[in-house]
Amino acid sequence: MPVAQGVRASQSLEAWQDPKARPIVQIENVTKAFGPHYAVDDVSLEVFQGEFFSLLGASGCGKTTLLRMLAGLETPDSGRIVIDGVDMTHVPPYRRPVNMMFQSYALFPHMTVEQNIAFGLRQEGATKPQIRERVAEMLRLVRLEPYAKRRPHQLSGGQRQRVALARSLAKHPRLLLLDEPLGALDKKLREHTQFELVNIQEQLGTTFIMVTHDQEEAMTMSTRIAVMDEGRILQIGSPSTIYEYPATRYVADFIGSVNLFDGRVTGEADGVLVIHCDEVGATMAIAHGEPLPAGAPVSVALRPEKMTVTDVKPESEFNVLRGVVSEIAYLGDVSIYHVALPNKTLVRVQLTNLARHTSSPLTWEQEVWLTWEPENGVVLQS
Amino acid sequence: MMPPPVPPSAPANPASFTVIGMLWRWLLGFTFVARVRGLAMGTVSWGRALVTAVPFLWLILFFGLPFLVVLKISFSQAVIAQPPYTPLLTWAEDGIMVLRINFQNYLLLVQDSLYWMAYLNSVRIAAIATVACLLLGYPMAYAISKAKAELRVPLLMLIILPFWTSFLIRVYAWIGILKTNGLLNNVLIWLGLIDQPLPLLHTEFSVLVGIVYSYLPFMVLPLYATLSRMDESLLEAAADLGCRPGKAFLTITLPLSMPGVIAGSMLVFIPAVGEFVIPDLLGGPNTLMIGKVLWTEFFSNKDWPVASAVAVATLLLLVVPIVRFQKAQEESNKKAEELAR
Numbered sequence: 001m002p003v004a005q006g007v008r009a010s011q012s013l014e015a016w017q018d019p020k021a022r023p024i025v026q027i028e029n030v031t032k033a034f035g036p037h038y039a040v041d042d043v044s045l046e047v048f049q050g051e052f053f054s055l056l057g058a059s060g061c062g063k064t065t066l067l068r069m070l071a072g073l074e075t076p077d078s079g080r081i082v083i084d085g086v087d088m089t090h091v092p093p094y095r096r097p098v099n100m101m102f103q104s105y106a107l108f109p110h111m112t113v114e115q116n117i118a119f120g121l122r123q124e125g126a127t128k129p130q131i132r133e134r135v136a137e138m139l140r141l142v143r144l145e146p147y148a149k150r151r152p153h154q155l156s157g158g159q160r161q162r163v164a165l166a167r168s169l170a171k172h173p174r175l176l177l178l179d180e181p182l183g184a185l186d187k188k189l190r191e192h193t194q195f196e197l198v199n200i201q202e203q204l205g206t207t208f209i210m211v212t213h214d215q216e217e218a219m220t221m222s223t224r225i226a227v228m229d230e231g232r233i234l235q236i237g238s239p240s241t242i243y244e245y246p247a248t249r250y251v252a253d254f255i256g257s258v259n260l261f262d263g264r265v266t267g268e269a270d271g272v273l274v275i276h277c278d279e280v281g282a283t284m285a286i287a288h289g290e291p292l293p294a295g296a297p298v299s300v301a302l303r304p305e306k307m308t309v310t311d312v313k314p315e316s317e318f319n320v321l322r323g324v325v326s327e328i329a330y331l332g333d334v335s336i337y338h339v340a341l342p343n344k345t346l347v348r349v350q351l352t353n354l355a356r357h358t359s360s361p362l363t364w365e366q367e368v369w370l371t372w373e374p375e376n377g378v379v380l381q382s
Numbered sequence: 383m384m385p386p387p388v389p390p391s392a393p394a395n396p397a398s399f400t401v402i403g404m405l406w407r408w409l410l411g412f413t414f415v416a417r418v419r420g421l422a423m424g425t426v427s428w429g430r431a432l433v434t435a436v437p438f439l440w441l442i443l444f445f446g447l448p449f450l451v452v453l454k455i456s457f458s459q460a461v462i463a464q465p466p467y468t469p470l471l472t473w474a475e476d477g478i479m480v481l482r483i484n485f486q487n488y489l490l491l492v493q494d495s496l497y498w499m500a501y502l503n504s505v506r507i508a509a510i511a512t513v514a515c516l517l518l519g520y521p522m523a524y525a526i527s528k529a530k531a532e533l534r535v536p537l538l539m540l541i542i543l544p545f546w547t548s549f550l551i552r553v554y555a556w557i558g559i560l561k562t563n564g565l566l567n568n569v570l571i572w573l574g575l576i577d578q579p580l581p582l583l584h585t586e587f588s589v590l591v592g593i594v595y596s597y598l599p600f601m602v603l604p605l606y607a608t609l610s611r612m613d614e615s616l617l618e619a620a621a622d623l624g625c626r627p628g629k630a631f632l633t634i635t636l637p638l639s640m641p642g643v644i645a646g647s648m649l650v651f652i653p654a655v656g657e658f659v660i661p662d663l664l665g666g667p668n669t670l671m672i673g674k675v676l677w678t679e680f681f682s683n684k685d686w687p688v689a690s691a692v693a694v695a696t697l698l699l700l701v702v703p704i705v706r707f708q709k710a711q712e713e714s715n716k717k718a719e720e721l722a723r
Contacts, residue, residue, distance in 0.1 A: 071618075071622055072621075072622075073618050073621070073622070092621070093618070093621040093622050094621045094622075094623075094624045094625055094626055095624075098622075099622055099623065100619075100622045102615050102618070102619055104613070104615050106613065106615040106616050106618065106619035107619075108616060108619075108620075108634060109638070110637050110638055119620070119623050119625070120623035120624055123623055123624035123625045123629075124624055167619075167623070168622075168623075171623070171624070
């Protein structure tokens with residue numbers, strides 16, 4: 001029986017882990033350059049039926065270009081795009097079984113909400129009763145029934161966003177592309193809409209590919225995330241994989257906050273690497289799946305919530321950092337401490353405020369020790 | 383006491399073109415009255431009133447007052463004197479002032495078929511020229527708006543460039559092109575398409591060529607302005623929803639460029655109706671246009687009152703339908719808004 005976990009129910013075997021699953025989208029070595037600048041550089045990835053897949057990255061990383069190539073609005077310089085088993089690389093957008101929700105929504109200003117939603121259905125020659133029925137269904141789905149006769153300029157931002165969603169879903173596409181779907185909404189509405197989008201996606205079973213620069217949004221909504229930088233995909237994985245096992249420094253730094261220490265491998269035992277960090281003068285023992293040769297340069301990534309702080313010197317010779325509390329930020333549920341190491345490096349530590357107390361157990365300028373378990377750190381190469 | 387509520391500003395509707403409507407309302411003083419009332423009630427600031435007063439004063443000085451003078455002359459009688467018309471107000475004996483209003487000039491306009499034939503013909507020629515300008519200008523404006531960014535300014539310059547030469551010289555140049563042994567006939571004969579030169583000059587055709595040539599920039603520029611402002615993603619969205627480019631043009635681009643189409647058409651049609659120079663130079667004895675009739679009344683017949691009556695009638699016959707058109711458009715917009723609520 002599936003166990004409810006977060007927003008989505010987890011399945012016993014995810015589609016991307018099933019060797020027999022046929023991907024709905026295959027991107028094979030796709031490259032696209034604008035002048036001398038490579039927007040998308042030799043990208044390959046597969047997306048499976050029913051996934052909510054996110055392309056995550058800072059602006060200019062090539063994620064929107066990749067999405068536009070899936071929609072047919074840009075043509076790749078090289079490589080192949082296969083959708084539902086058919087090569088779509090050079091098929092114009094109006095012949096693709098794909099719909100897109102634009103960042104600007106791109107609603108037709110001279111048409112009513114109804115006419116906007118019906119636009120795609122009219123193109124495929126649906127009959128009037130069919131159109132009426134489908135438009136009503138879509139209006140119900142996004143809860144905009146009372147606004148059917150309005151023009152886009154008479155709607156609020158959130159309502160426009162829902163019209164754009166309804167219009168792109170009206171043709172029941174096998175694949176829906178979303179370009180920063182929540183980008184224009186304010187924070188509160190955005191959080192609410194995140195859940196609504198996921199619900200709609202699960203209700204319809206449509207495959208969603210979303211472009212976003214907001215890591216929190218990607219984490220909340222996606223089944224899998226591809227982190228992109230400078231036209232390349234750095235890592236593809238489920239939100240928890242990306243967070244707990246980042247593949248590169250960039251990914252570790254981009255998703256959540258992280259403390260990074262440079263060092264060299266000095267030994268290895270039972271899958272635990274011993275790493276010496278000259279910079280902070282500490283020896284760390286970090287669990288890592290594969291052995292690395294001694295002397296290999298690595299970085300150790302430590303999430304702020306994966307460390308503990310004590311005011312007593314621990315016994316262990318590994319995984320101990322001594323420092324002085326320099327900043328305290330009380331956020332209610334958690335507190336963030338900035339601990340200054342002797343070499344002035346600041347380490348960010350997050351502690352949950354379990355007990356209701358009047359004064360913090362730690363105070364400014366107090367000498368503290370940071371410790372962590374070998375499983376809580378991540379070794380990054382390069 | 384509660385302060386008077388500020389009237390809600392009209393909702394911005396991208397589909398309605400109101401500049402000309404506003405201009406006419408200015409002319410008719412609606413806005414002026416509203417402003418004065420606004421000032422009195424304190425809902426309009428003095429700074430804003432001053433800024434809007436400048437164009438208003440301009441219109442009063444250079445359009446309103448001269449128009450009143452023309453209106454006055456149109457109600458007088460022609461005499462051989464200086465000035466060549468009778469005054470409306472005269473002093474009779476015993477300190478009695480006599481106001482003489484002569485409707486004869488307007489009656490003549492209705493009775494003599496020459497005038498309304500000339501008017502109808504002007505409207506017909508202006509309408510044909512406007513449609514021709516639209517058919518020629520739309521592809522030009524569309525091409526410029528789709529051209530590369532660095533090409534757009536030079537292309538627009540080419541549209542505006544003819545204004546650097548005198549309008550009169552440019553129209554004269556067409557005589558050289560269209561006359562019996564002119565450029566066009568010679569080229570056609572040389573190509574072997576015709577044996578005898580075609581009678582092109584001094585026909586309605588040559589008048590239409592002249593008007594279309596002269597007024598084309600006034601069509602292209604407003605069309606370019608609306609087309610270049612159009613959101614490219616709308617066409618992408620249409621394509622994404624399965625709409626082919628040709629159909630997308632008809633269902634998205636064309637309806638959204640209607641403000642430009644209306645503006646350009648007005649800018650061509652209105653002056654073309656009253657055009658005098660082009661029919662005078664390029665037209666023949668049979669091309670009857672109201673501008674030419676007006677000129678003849680003024681300068682050949684020296685009948686200022688009839689000429690003034692023609693001018694007033696032409697203006698009213700143009701303004702009234704345009705204002706009505708504007709009103710109808712605003713009302714249909716308002717209806718659409720109400721329906722949406």
